[in-house]
Amino acid sequence: MPAGTESxxxxxxxxxxxxxxxHLPLGPKPIFQLDPRARLLITSQAPGTKAHASGRPFDDPSGDRLRDWLGIDRATFYDPSLIAILPTGMCYPGRLPKGGDAPPRPECAPHWHPRVLPTLPKVRLRLLVGGHAVRLVLGPEVALEEAVRRAESFLPRHFPLPHPSWRTRVWVKRNPWFETETIPRLRTLVREILAQP
Ligand code: SF4
Structure with missing residues (x-):
């Protein structure tokens, strides 16, 4: 490693x-957004085919929903000096035989996260988006919905969220506290963190 680039x-x-x-049907193409100045870290699951094609994370309706939850626009979301994106698995993992995307490759986070996280010293909050990210960081025994209900208890370091896919709309309708309590709290946190120098 060249001198001066260690961090x-x-x-x-x-x-x-x-x-x-x-194990990657479309081959390796890691999707991430990393900059040592970032203050908010998003750990999601793994890119889908659209992100694999574009090379940009969350450049789809799920991303629009996530940005709405955070209360930020696209320019802020894709500003690497503010927001880092480090998925649980950085390459598209393919499809399950019965349908749906395969889970993130299990090799990825254990190999890369311990090397990447120390290079993001300004991160004040890590959003755990979806069950894979929640189990990776909070423990395999932690259920997603319970973690989201208890989001406050994981502060100041972590904030669990459901994956913002179209399926989540049904879940949100069944759990109105998410929009009336969790999202306002999240927007306040994000606004405060991004406003800090
Ligand atoms: S370990 Fe991660 S970045 Fe490397 S090929 Fe696998 S999914 Fe891609």
């Missing part, structure tokens, strides 16, 4: 990663 996210190494290539 930077290893983006070139991540882009060159072939660790689980044999």
């Amino acid at each position: 930077l996210p290893p983006v070139d190494e991540i882009r060159a990663c072939r660790l689980c290539e044999a």
